[in-house]
Amino acid sequence: MAALGALIRGDLPPAGNPIDLPAPARAADAAALAVDGYEAVLVDSGTSALALAMQLARQCKPHIHAPEVILPGYACPDLVAAAEYAGVQPVLVDIDAQDPAYRLSRLREAINANTLLIVAVNFLGIRERMAELRELATAQDIVLVEDSAQWFPEPFPGVGLDADFVLTSFGRGKPVSLLGGGVLWVKRSLGLTAAIQPLLSPAEAFRWLPLKVRAFNILLKPRLYCWLNRNPLLSLGETAFHPLSQINALDAVRRNWLSHCVAHYQRQQRRVEAFYDRELPACFPAAHLPASYGAPRRGRLLRYPLVCEHRVQRDRLLQALQDAGLGASAMYVNVLPAVTGVAGKVTVNDALDGAEAFAGRLLTLPTHAGVSERHLDSMMAVIAAAV
Numbered sequence: 426m427a428a429l430g431a432l433i434r435g436d437l438p439p440a441g442n443p444i445d446l447p448a449p450a451r452a453a454d455a456a457a458l459a460v461d462g463y464e465a466v467l468v469d470s471g472t473s474a475l476a477l478a479m480q481l482a483r484q485c486k487p488h489i490h491a492p493e494v495i496l497p498g499y500a501c502p503d504l505v506a507a508a509e510y511a512g513v514q515p516v517l518v519d520i521d522a523q524d525p526a527y528r529l530s531r532l533r534e535a536i537n538a539n540t541l542l543i544v545a546v547n548f549l550g551i552r553e554r555m556a557e558l559r560e561l562a563t564a565q566d567i568v569l570v571e572d573s574a575q576w577f578p579e580p581f582p583g584v585g586l587d588a589d590f591v592l593t594s595f596g597r598g599k600p601v602s603l604l605g606g607g608v609l610w611v612k613r614s615l616g617l618t619a620a621i622q623p624l625l626s627p628a629e630a631f632r633w634l635p636l637k638v639r640a641f642n643i644l645l646k647p648r649l650y651c652w653l654n655r656n657p658l659l660s661l662g663e664t665a666f667h668p669l670s671q672i673n674a675l676d677a678v679r680r681n682w683l684s685h686c687v688a689h690y691q692r693q694q695r696r697v698e699a700f701y702d703r704e705l706p707a708c709f710p711a712a713h714l715p716a717s718y719g720a721p722r723r724g725r726l727l728r729y730p731l732v733c734e735h736r737v738q739r740d741r742l743l744q745a746l747q748d749a750g751l752g753a754s755a756m757y758v759n760v761l762p763a764v765t766g767v768a769g770k771v772t773v774n775d776a777l778d779g780a781e782a783f784a785g786r787l788l789t790l791p792t793h794a795g796v797s798e799r800h801l802d803s804m805m806a807v808i809a810a811a812v
């Protein structure tokens with residue numbers, strides 16, 4: 426009976442706006458990606474962009490023979506795939522129990538003569554403590570990468586880009602989605618322009634891409650998404666390790682769509698986020714909400730993260746919201762070493778207790794354009810009843 430109800434009502438996806446394509450024959454225009462002081466390199470995925478940053482960092486410091494990269498203990502396994510491709514050993518550092526940012530004392534302890542770079546992850550639009558990381562990286566002569574796969578860098582007052590490399594992803598469910606692709610911004614002062622092209626393979630051709638985009642847009646509709654979401658053979662959204670085999674340049678079709686899709690993204694309202702900001706503090710006062718990270722760290726949110734008081738509460742809430750088809754998710758569910766395929770590829774010198782606590786208590790709510798007023802009211806009712 427519940428399953429029938431779900432099929433009639435449908436399931437909201439946890440993330441993903443419909444992709445708005447430009448009229449055909451639009452000329453490629455990289456202006457949408459221009460950032461002062463950086464060169465934009467277009468590649469086939471966010472993982473490729475990160476791997477390219479690591480390869481270029483190796484060229485900056487050839488004297489480090491066994492290079493290491495510091496990654497957060499709770500993160501996307503694609504970070505490990507990028508490090509493996511670039512031949513850099515991932516060293517995991519704990520995060521805070523209520524904040525996806527590094528525990529700075531643990532980060533300092535993890536640095537040694539082999540530390541080539543630190544990856545500062547922007548988590549769903551919550552930025553790392555970039556000023557502190559910049560200071561640390563400069564003092565220790567370490568390369569700083571800002572992984573912004575989950576946030577499209579938008580200027581907001583007083584906050585600019587400062588890392589040596591910054592990347593974003595154009596993958597499925599990302600802020601600006603082209604169903605694949607990524608960009609790496611390389612700081613011009615590093616003098617790496619000539620080193621970039623030799624690391625890229627030619628772009629692959631995608632003849633069926635416009636059709637794929639249309640199918641994707643249709644499948645975002647709750648009644649259709651429900652069939653995918655509840656199909657036990659598909660394991661939709663499950664976190665898994667996928668090795669990287671090649672870094673390709675971005676194909677011409679996606680290049681032509683870029684400026685249109687960036688402009689479309691930037692025009693979107695933050696209506697759903699504003700609703701959560703307004704309603705959640707009263708509905709779920711014990712939750713740790715994005716406002717607590719402070720204005721300079723918070724950008725537009727890809728999903729709305731809230732940290733529950735404990736795992737039992739999170740699991741109860743998640744189940745209730747998922748049963749009602751309201752697009753809640755627990756993101757990666759586990760710390761990085763517990764993701765299938767990752768153990769053995771990462772160095773863990775210290776306990777990841779903050780990351781464990783964060784993984785066990787995090788819940789995300791959808792912020793995409795498909796979330797209606799009716800969904801929002803249902804969410805608040807489910808949350809109020811379950812906490």
Ligand SMILES: Cc1ncc(COP(=O)(O)O)c(C=O)c1O
Pocket residue numbers: 470471472473475501503504546547572573574575594595596605606607
């Ligand atoms: C933080 C982070 N970095 C990198 C990536 C990899 O991006 P892509 O899927 O485009 O390879 C992801 C993907 O979800 C991510 O969340």
